Amino acid sequence: MAVHLREQEAEEPVLEVRNVSKRFGHVQALDDVSLKVYRGDIVGLLGDNGAGKSTLIKIIAGNHQCDEGQVFLEGKRVNFSSPAEARAAGIETVYQQSPVCTNATVYENFFIGREPVKSFLGVKTLDVPKMRDDTRKILDDIGVSMPSIDVEMGILSGGQRQAALLGRFLHWGGKIALLDEPFAALGVAESRNALKMVREVSKKGLPIILITHNIEYALQVINKFVILRHGNVVGSGKAQDVTMQDLVATITGAIHLND
Amino acid sequence: MSSRNLVRISVLCVLLLMLSTTMIAAKNKGIIYYLAPCMHDEVQTTAATMIKDAVEEAGYTCRVLTAGQEDASLQLNQLDNAISQNPKAIIVAAVDGVAICGGVDKARAAGIPVIAFDRTISETKVDFHSVAGCRLIGVNSGNEIARLLKERYGTVKGTILDIMGDPSDSYTTLIEEGFREVMADYPDVKIDTKIASAWEASNAANIADDYLTAYPNTDLIFTHADHLAAAVVAILQNKGYQKGDIILVSTAGMPTGLTLIREGWLSCTVEQPVGAQAEGVAMFLDDIIAGKKPALGKYTVNGIDSELIEMPYGLELRISGAPIHAGNVDDPVFWGNQVGK
Amino acid sequence: MDNSSKRKTLKWILDNIAWFILAVLVVVFSLTVEGFAQWPIYRNILSHAIFIGILAIAEALCIISGEMDLSVESVMALSAVVTAYLAGTSTDASGLYMNGVSTLAIVLAAGVLIGLINGFFVVKMKINSFIVTLAGYLAFRAVGLVITGGRGVLNISPDIVAVARTSIGPIPMFVIIMVALYGGFHWMLNRTRFGKYIYYVGDSKEAAFNAGIRVDRVLYGVFIIAGVLSALAGWLLAARTNGCSPSLGMGLLFEAMAAVVIGGVSLQGGIGKLTGVFAGALLLSSISTVIAIVGMNPFYMNIIRGGLIIAAVTLDTAIRSIRAKLT
The missing domain is CATH 3.40.50.2300 (Response regulator)
Known part of the structure; x- marks a missing residue:
C-alpha cells in the first residue's frame, strides 16, 4: 500500500482543493477543506444534507468563489468567476437539481455554450449536421434511446433528460467531471445505465467527483471517498478499505474515518 | 467623500434652495x-x-x-x-x-x-x-373648402378625404362638427372621414397613401392639424403629384403650415x-x-x-381664427410667424 | 415516431398561425372591399408595415430573451427628431444640413448608447426591464422635444427622403429593407450561437448560466440590437414624413407589441419565431389599410383595434395551453 501511495504522490493531481473555507453570512459552509483527485479516480463526495458538498462543487465549478484557500487544476492555481470560465478550463459539471433549457432540442443541449460553427466569409454559422451526427453517435455509444434528437429537453422524461445530460458530459469530458446527484431522478434500470456510463467514462482516464446520497450506488463505482460533515472533512480514504456501515456511521457523525 | 466635504456640499445646496425659493417668492x-x-x-x-x-x-x-x-x-x-x-x-x-x-x-x-x-x-x-372656438375653426375651414372647390369647378362638388386627429380630443371633434355643418349644404360633395390616432403624422401619411391608391381622383384633403398636412405632402410628393393637383386645407396655423403655404402645397390653414x-x-x-x-x-x-x-x-x-393663405401668410399677426428662430 | 411528427406539424401550425389569419383576411378583403384587389394596395400594406415591423423585431428579441423593451417607440421618435433636426432645411432645424449617411451614423450610435444604458440598468443594477424601459419610454421622447423646442421640422435632406421614394423594379425600398431585416434576424436567431443563446436565456437564465453561456453579454446584445433597430426605424420615419412632429410614432409601441403576440411569441420568453411576427405586422398593416379605404364611421377604427387586442391576448393564452398539452 505504501508503494502504491508513493506512485500516486509522484503523479500530479488533476484537481487539488487546498484548505478551502467559505462562509454565507453566519453559516460556515466549508471549513478548511482539502482534497486531491488523480487521473482515473472516481471520488465519492459524501455527506448529509447541508454538509457542504454542493458548496464545494459550486466553488470548483465557478458558481461561487472561496473565502480562503486555493484550487489547483493540473498544478496551476485557478480562480473562476463564472461557470463559463471553469468549463473553458476543462471542468465539466452535471447538476441534477438545476434547471435545463427546456426549449433546446436534445442535440442543441449537447452543445450548449460551445456549438460547432462553420465560417463563411468570416460569418460563423452553426454546424447543425455535425451537431446532429455527433449527438446520434454518442447516444448510440452509451446505449441510450431517445424518441428523437430533435425533440426539446422539456418534453423528455426525467430519465431521458438525465441520460442526455450525462451523454453531453461524456462527450465533452474535459479534464475533470463533477456529477451532482446524477441518480436522484432516475429509476432502477436508468440508474444502472447511468452507473455503466460513469464507469465507461472513467476507463478513458477522466477523473470524476461523484456527489450522491445513495451510498449503495456510489460504492459500485468509486475508488475513493471524502466525507463532509458541517463543512469539515470527517473522513477520507479508499473505497475498498471500508464498508457501507462505516461510511453511513461517519456521515451521521457516529464515528470518524481516516486513512 | 470626506464628511467635511459632504457638509460643505449640503450647506451649499440648502443655500441655493433658499435663494431660489426667495427669488420665486420675491x-x-x-x-x-x-x-x-x-x-x-x-x-x-x-x-x-x-x-x-x-x-x-x-x-x-x-x-x-x-x-x-x-x-x-x-x-x-x-x-x-x-x-x-x-x-x-x-x-x-x-x-x-x-x-x-x-x-x-x-x-x-x-x-x-x-x-x-x-x-x-x-x-x-x-x-x-x-x-x-374649435367649432368656429371647423366652420371657417368648411367655408374655405367650399370657396376653393367652387373656384376650381364653378360649383361646390368633389371628393374630400377628411383626416381627423385623435377622437378622444374635443379639439378635433368640434372642428369636425363645424365642418360637417357647413358641408351639409353641398350634396355633391362626398366626404370620407378617417382618424389619425394620437395625432400621429405617419398614421395620416399611411391613410393618404392608401386612400389615394384606391381613389386617385380625390379632389381635396382636409387635415385637422398642420403637422398631419406636412406628412400628407410627403406622400403627395412620393406619389408624383404636383402642387395644386389635390387641394389641401388644414387648421392650426403652425409654423409648419405657414411654410407649406409659402411652398404652395397647402391652399389654406385656419388659425387657432x-x-x-x-x-x-x-x-x-x-x-x-x-x-x-x-x-x-x-x-x-x-x-x-x-x-x-x-x-x-x-x-x-x-x-376668431382667421384663414391663412398665400395672400396673407407673412402677416406678423399670426402666431406661426412669431415663434421659431 | 408518428406521434412526434404529428406534434411537429401542430407546432409548425402554431408558429405560423398568423400567416393563416393574414391569408384569410387578405382574401376576404380582396373579394369584398372595392379598390382593394390591386398590386398598389398590396404594396402599400407591405411598405406601411415597416415601422411596426422593425419595432416588432426589436420587441420580439427582447421578449424571447425573457425581457421587455417599452422604450422602442420613444427611441424611434427621438431618432426621427434628431435626423430631422440635423438634416432639416426649415428654420426650426439646426442649420447643419447634414446628409443621409452622417445622420444615420449618428442615430445608430445613439441607438447603441441607449441599448447600453438599458442593458446596464437591467444587467448590472438588476432592475426589472419593464421598469427600466418604462422610464426610457417617458424620457427619450421628451429629449426629442427639448432638442427642437417642441417644434416640427419640415423638408429634410433629399437623399434621406429618397429612401422612402425609391423602388427597385416594382418593389419599394422600404419593403426590401424590411424583408432583409426579417431575413437577417431570422437567420441570426436560428443559425448563430448568439441567436440560440437568446432562446436559452429566455427559457432559463440559471440553466443558460450553468451551461456556460455569458447571460449578461446576451442581454446587453439584445438591448443594443433593440436600440439600433428603433433608431433605424426613426431615421426611416423621418424619411417617410419628410421631417418630424412632436407626436411622431406615438402609439406604435402598442402595435409592435400586438404584432409580436399575434405572431406567436410567448410573453413568458424562450418561444417564438420572427416569421410569425412578420405576419403579425402585415396583419395590422392590412387592417389599417382596409380602414383607410373603406367608407365607414371612423370611430369604428378603435373598436376594431380594441377587438384585436382581446383577440391577440386570447390567441396567446390558447396557444400556450395547446403548447403545454403538447409537452
Whole structure:
C-alpha cells in the first residue's frame, strides 16, 4: 500500500482543493477543506444534507468563489468567476437539481455554450449536421434511446433528460467531471445505465467527483471517498478499505474515518 | 467623500434652495398655474410658452403642468395639487371639459379663480374663458373648402378625404362638427372621414397613401392639424403629384403650415390663435383675480378682432381664427410667424 | 415516431398561425372591399408595415430573451427628431444640413448608447426591464422635444427622403429593407450561437448560466440590437414624413407589441419565431389599410383595434395551453 501511495504522490493531481473555507453570512459552509483527485479516480463526495458538498462543487465549478484557500487544476492555481470560465478550463459539471433549457432540442443541449460553427466569409454559422451526427453517435455509444434528437429537453422524461445530460458530459469530458446527484431522478434500470456510463467514462482516464446520497450506488463505482460533515472533512480514504456501515456511521457523525 | 466635504456640499445646496425659493417668492404678485393637456404638437408647446411669457409679463409666476398624453384623471390630480398651493388663479386647457368640472368647482369654492384656456368648459361656472372656438375653426375651414372647390369647378362638388386627429380630443371633434355643418349644404360633395390616432403624422401619411391608391381622383384633403398636412405632402410628393393637383386645407396655423403655404402645397390653414388667446388671459388677469367684471364688448387682442361676451358658464373672450393663405401668410399677426428662430 | 411528427406539424401550425389569419383576411378583403384587389394596395400594406415591423423585431428579441423593451417607440421618435433636426432645411432645424449617411451614423450610435444604458440598468443594477424601459419610454421622447423646442421640422435632406421614394423594379425600398431585416434576424436567431443563446436565456437564465453561456453579454446584445433597430426605424420615419412632429410614432409601441403576440411569441420568453411576427405586422398593416379605404364611421377604427387586442391576448393564452398539452 505504501508503494502504491508513493506512485500516486509522484503523479500530479488533476484537481487539488487546498484548505478551502467559505462562509454565507453566519453559516460556515466549508471549513478548511482539502482534497486531491488523480487521473482515473472516481471520488465519492459524501455527506448529509447541508454538509457542504454542493458548496464545494459550486466553488470548483465557478458558481461561487472561496473565502480562503486555493484550487489547483493540473498544478496551476485557478480562480473562476463564472461557470463559463471553469468549463473553458476543462471542468465539466452535471447538476441534477438545476434547471435545463427546456426549449433546446436534445442535440442543441449537447452543445450548449460551445456549438460547432462553420465560417463563411468570416460569418460563423452553426454546424447543425455535425451537431446532429455527433449527438446520434454518442447516444448510440452509451446505449441510450431517445424518441428523437430533435425533440426539446422539456418534453423528455426525467430519465431521458438525465441520460442526455450525462451523454453531453461524456462527450465533452474535459479534464475533470463533477456529477451532482446524477441518480436522484432516475429509476432502477436508468440508474444502472447511468452507473455503466460513469464507469465507461472513467476507463478513458477522466477523473470524476461523484456527489450522491445513495451510498449503495456510489460504492459500485468509486475508488475513493471524502466525507463532509458541517463543512469539515470527517473522513477520507479508499473505497475498498471500508464498508457501507462505516461510511453511513461517519456521515451521521457516529464515528470518524481516516486513512 | 470626506464628511467635511459632504457638509460643505449640503450647506451649499440648502443655500441655493433658499435663494431660489426667495427669488420665486420675491418676484411678484403670486403664483398662477397653467394645466396643459399634452405637449405633443406645436400648438400645445407654443401655447405653454406664450401663456408663461404673458402671465409673467403681467407680474405673476407661472407654473406649467402637463397631463401626460391627454390624461383626464391625471389632470384632475394636478388640479387638486395646484389648489393645495393656494395660487392666485388656475388656467386650464381641459383634457375633458366635463370630467374637469368637479375640480373646477372645488377650486372656486376655495376662492381660486379658474380660467378656461382654448377648450370650453360649459357644464359648470368658470370665471373666464379665452377660446378660439374649435367649432368656429371647423366652420371657417368648411367655408374655405367650399370657396376653393367652387373656384376650381364653378360649383361646390368633389371628393374630400377628411383626416381627423385623435377622437378622444374635443379639439378635433368640434372642428369636425363645424365642418360637417357647413358641408351639409353641398350634396355633391362626398366626404370620407378617417382618424389619425394620437395625432400621429405617419398614421395620416399611411391613410393618404392608401386612400389615394384606391381613389386617385380625390379632389381635396382636409387635415385637422398642420403637422398631419406636412406628412400628407410627403406622400403627395412620393406619389408624383404636383402642387395644386389635390387641394389641401388644414387648421392650426403652425409654423409648419405657414411654410407649406409659402411652398404652395397647402391652399389654406385656419388659425387657432393661441398667441392672442394667451394675451387675452393676461389682459384680463388682474381684473379676474380682483373679482372685478371687465366691460363686455369688442376688443383687439394681439391685432386680432375679439369679443368679450357673457355666457351661461361665465365670461368668454372669443377670438376668431382667421384663414391663412398665400395672400396673407407673412402677416406678423399670426402666431406661426412669431415663434421659431 | 408518428406521434412526434404529428406534434411537429401542430407546432409548425402554431408558429405560423398568423400567416393563416393574414391569408384569410387578405382574401376576404380582396373579394369584398372595392379598390382593394390591386398590386398598389398590396404594396402599400407591405411598405406601411415597416415601422411596426422593425419595432416588432426589436420587441420580439427582447421578449424571447425573457425581457421587455417599452422604450422602442420613444427611441424611434427621438431618432426621427434628431435626423430631422440635423438634416432639416426649415428654420426650426439646426442649420447643419447634414446628409443621409452622417445622420444615420449618428442615430445608430445613439441607438447603441441607449441599448447600453438599458442593458446596464437591467444587467448590472438588476432592475426589472419593464421598469427600466418604462422610464426610457417617458424620457427619450421628451429629449426629442427639448432638442427642437417642441417644434416640427419640415423638408429634410433629399437623399434621406429618397429612401422612402425609391423602388427597385416594382418593389419599394422600404419593403426590401424590411424583408432583409426579417431575413437577417431570422437567420441570426436560428443559425448563430448568439441567436440560440437568446432562446436559452429566455427559457432559463440559471440553466443558460450553468451551461456556460455569458447571460449578461446576451442581454446587453439584445438591448443594443433593440436600440439600433428603433433608431433605424426613426431615421426611416423621418424619411417617410419628410421631417418630424412632436407626436411622431406615438402609439406604435402598442402595435409592435400586438404584432409580436399575434405572431406567436410567448410573453413568458424562450418561444417564438420572427416569421410569425412578420405576419403579425402585415396583419395590422392590412387592417389599417382596409380602414383607410373603406367608407365607414371612423370611430369604428378603435373598436376594431380594441377587438384585436382581446383577440391577440386570447390567441396567446390558447396557444400556450395547446403548447403545454403538447409537452
